[in-house]
Each structure stands twice: as C-alpha cells, then as structure tokens.
Amino acid sequence: MQRKILTYAIAAMAAALMSLSPGEISDMVLKADLLEDEGKYEESNKILFQVLKADPGNKDACWMIARNYYNLGEEIPHSKETEAKKLAYYEKCKEWSQKSIDNNPQVAEGYFYLGTGISSVVLVQGIARNLNKFKEVEKLWLKTLDMHPTYSTPTDNTQANADFALCQYYRKAPESSIMKLLFGTRGDLDKAVKYCGEAVKILPNRIDLVKEMGVVLTCRGVRRGNQQDIDAGKKWLAKTKTMEADTKIDRIDQEDAQRIMDNPKLACGYSRVQQEEVTEVKK
Structure with a gap:
C-alpha cells in the first residue's frame, strides 16, 4: 500500500512539473540564479533539475548547473585528499556545459563553462602535463566573446567572466x-x-x-x-x-x-x- 501511495505521489509531482507555465519556469530559473549568487549551489541545482523535468530544452538550466558544479569545486581547498572531489565537480561542469552546447548551441555560456571546466581540470592535474589543452580552452573563451553574450546581473556577467578567464x-x-x-x-x-x-x-x-x-x-x-x-x-x-x-x-x-x-x-x-x-x- 505504501509503495502504491509513493508511486502515485511521484506521478502527481511529475504531472505538476509538466504542467508548469512558461512564467512559472522563468521564476524557477530566476530563483536558482539568486541562490547561486548567495553561494547556495546545491539548492540552486535542485531547482534547475526540476526546471529540466518541466522544460527539457530550457536554454539556461544546463549551463547554470555547470556553473554551480564549478563553484562547488572552487570552494574546496586543494590538497591530495580533496583532489578527487574537486576533479569530480569540474568534470560535472564539463558534462553539463556540453549538454548546454548540444541542446542550445546559440547560448554563449555553454562554451564559457566548458572552457572553465577543462581549465580547472588542467590546474588540478598540473599545467605542465596538459599544455596540449591550452589552445582548446583559448578557443572556447574567445568564442564566448565573439558571441556577444548578454547574460548580466549586478554580480555576474558572461562577457566579464570570459575577459577574466x-x-x-x-x-x-x-x-x-x-x-x-x-x-x-x-x-x-x-x-x-x-x-x-x-x-x-x-x-x-x-x-x-x-x-x-x-x-x-x-x-x-x-x-x-x-x-x-x-x-x-x-x-x-x-x-x-x-x-x-x-x-x-x-x-x-x-x-x-x-x-x-x-x-x-x-x-x-x-x-x-x-x-x-x-x-x-x-x-
């Protein structure tokens, strides 16, 4: 009986997500963006995963998830003990950036965070052993600028991020x-x-x-x-x-x-x- 109730609850939740209006989805993306700005990266991702269930082709969710994974990696002090955990977050950043590019190739942020994920892995593994990755990273960040990105908040701006990178x-x-x-x-x-x-x-x-x-x-x-x-x-x-x-x-x-x-x-x-x-x- 409990299993049936749980199944019905999950189905009802999925149906509710699928019935969200474009305005409600936009509000969820905005909420996730604000949580990221507050340093609440995991909470932000929870909302973004819900956005993707309701709107699988959402143009912002994938790169925002990538950004959160990058920030989670940046929060961890580097040491031999933490290296694997940092790398896992940066690999997730790469994975979700690539999803952004695959689903919405016109969105500059996907290219920016793919370059950021690759460069972060390079820094953890060591620059000297990854010099062959430098040209790829440079191309991704220059492409970001060439696309004239428009995403901007009082504390975040894709053009500034690419210049910084x-x-x-x-x-x-x-x-x-x-x-x-x-x-x-x-x-x-x-x-x-x-x-x-x-x-x-x-x-x-x-x-x-x-x-x-x-x-x-x-x-x-x-x-x-x-x-x-x-x-x-x-x-x-x-x-x-x-x-x-x-x-x-x-x-x-x-x-x-x-x-x-x-x-x-x-x-x-x-x-x-x-x-x-x-x-x-x-x-």
Missing part, C-alpha cells in the same frame, strides 16, 4: 616561442592585463576580478622587474580587504590576495586550485 589564461600559459610552435598559443602578460581591465570595468565590485587585477600586475612587475607594476598590483590586492565578502569563495580570494601581497613572487603561478608556474616548454 582569458586574463588568467594569458598569465598562466608559458610565454615561450616553443609553446607557440608546439601548441599554437602562448602566454602574454600585456594581453592578460588588458583583458582583466575590461572585466573590472564591467564588474568593479567583484572581489575575484579585483584580486586578479592585482595578481596580473604583480606578476608582470615581478617577471619584468617593474616596481611600478608591483606597487599598482599591491593597491588592487589591498582593495579586496575593503570589499564585502558575500560567499566562501570571496573569503578565499581575500586570503589569497594577502598571500600575494606578502610574497609577490607567487603571483605568476597563482590560482585558487594550486601554485604552479610553468615558464619552460620542452620539445
């Missing part, structure tokens, strides 16, 4: 000509500073962007022996401490900004995932 990309990728010869791309600190500047113009109050502006200027200053860049970078890093931290990731970024101020030599190899600077590329 490309800044980190050109800071972390080796600058050597051998890198360009072997893999078709290479790092470029001037490009990195330019892209981060574009991101900060769009979202000047986001801690991760302000932090990265400080990191990339410090990196360029250290690598080129330019004290002016180092001093400018320190000002940006110090600014993060005056900003309100709304999420666990914000607090991690504030702590990391202080670490870079204390030791500027960490800037070029810095990421939330782990410290790794690769300057030489072997044939």
Whole structure:
C-alpha cells in the first residue's frame, strides 16, 4: 500500500512539473540564479533539475548547473585528499556545459563553462602535463566573446567572466616561442592585463576580478622587474580587504590576495586550485 501511495505521489509531482507555465519556469530559473549568487549551489541545482523535468530544452538550466558544479569545486581547498572531489565537480561542469552546447548551441555560456571546466581540470592535474589543452580552452573563451553574450546581473556577467578567464589564461600559459610552435598559443602578460581591465570595468565590485587585477600586475612587475607594476598590483590586492565578502569563495580570494601581497613572487603561478608556474616548454 505504501509503495502504491509513493508511486502515485511521484506521478502527481511529475504531472505538476509538466504542467508548469512558461512564467512559472522563468521564476524557477530566476530563483536558482539568486541562490547561486548567495553561494547556495546545491539548492540552486535542485531547482534547475526540476526546471529540466518541466522544460527539457530550457536554454539556461544546463549551463547554470555547470556553473554551480564549478563553484562547488572552487570552494574546496586543494590538497591530495580533496583532489578527487574537486576533479569530480569540474568534470560535472564539463558534462553539463556540453549538454548546454548540444541542446542550445546559440547560448554563449555553454562554451564559457566548458572552457572553465577543462581549465580547472588542467590546474588540478598540473599545467605542465596538459599544455596540449591550452589552445582548446583559448578557443572556447574567445568564442564566448565573439558571441556577444548578454547574460548580466549586478554580480555576474558572461562577457566579464570570459575577459577574466582569458586574463588568467594569458598569465598562466608559458610565454615561450616553443609553446607557440608546439601548441599554437602562448602566454602574454600585456594581453592578460588588458583583458582583466575590461572585466573590472564591467564588474568593479567583484572581489575575484579585483584580486586578479592585482595578481596580473604583480606578476608582470615581478617577471619584468617593474616596481611600478608591483606597487599598482599591491593597491588592487589591498582593495579586496575593503570589499564585502558575500560567499566562501570571496573569503578565499581575500586570503589569497594577502598571500600575494606578502610574497609577490607567487603571483605568476597563482590560482585558487594550486601554485604552479610553468615558464619552460620542452620539445
């Protein structure tokens, strides 16, 4: 009897989801988006999975699920003990980004988060052993910008995210000509500073962007022996401490900004995932 009641309840729930109006589905997507902004990633995904049951072709649900999985991975401090768990979240980010692209190829966010998922796996596994992935990631993020994405909230913006990602990309990728010869791309600190500047113009109050502006200027200053860049970078890093931290990731970024101020030599190899600077590329 209990099994029958449970079956009827599940069927009734499924029917209710299938009968949702477009307006109700839009409200659910908005609620999931707001939960993500509050750092409630698992709660956000629960709603998004319901959205997909009601509207399997929804243009936003898959990439938003990918974004939540990426953020869940970012919240976990990197260590040998946590590596597998972080990788699992980043792989989920890749999986759901690809679903977004397959179902809605006109939506730029799918390409952005696929590049983000791949790059996050690269950072966990190590840059030196994954240099062959760099060109693919660069193409995905440049494609995101070429599609002129329009998604924007007071704290999130796909264009700014792609600019931010490309800044980190050109800071972390080796600058050597051998890198360009072997893999078709290479790092470029001037490009990195330019892209981060574009991101900060769009979202000047986001801690991760302000932090990265400080990191990339410090990196360029250290690598080129330019004290002016180092001093400018320190000002940006110090600014993060005056900003309100709304999420666990914000607090991690504030702590990391202080670490870079204390030791500027960490800037070029810095990421939330782990410290790794690769300057030489072997044939």
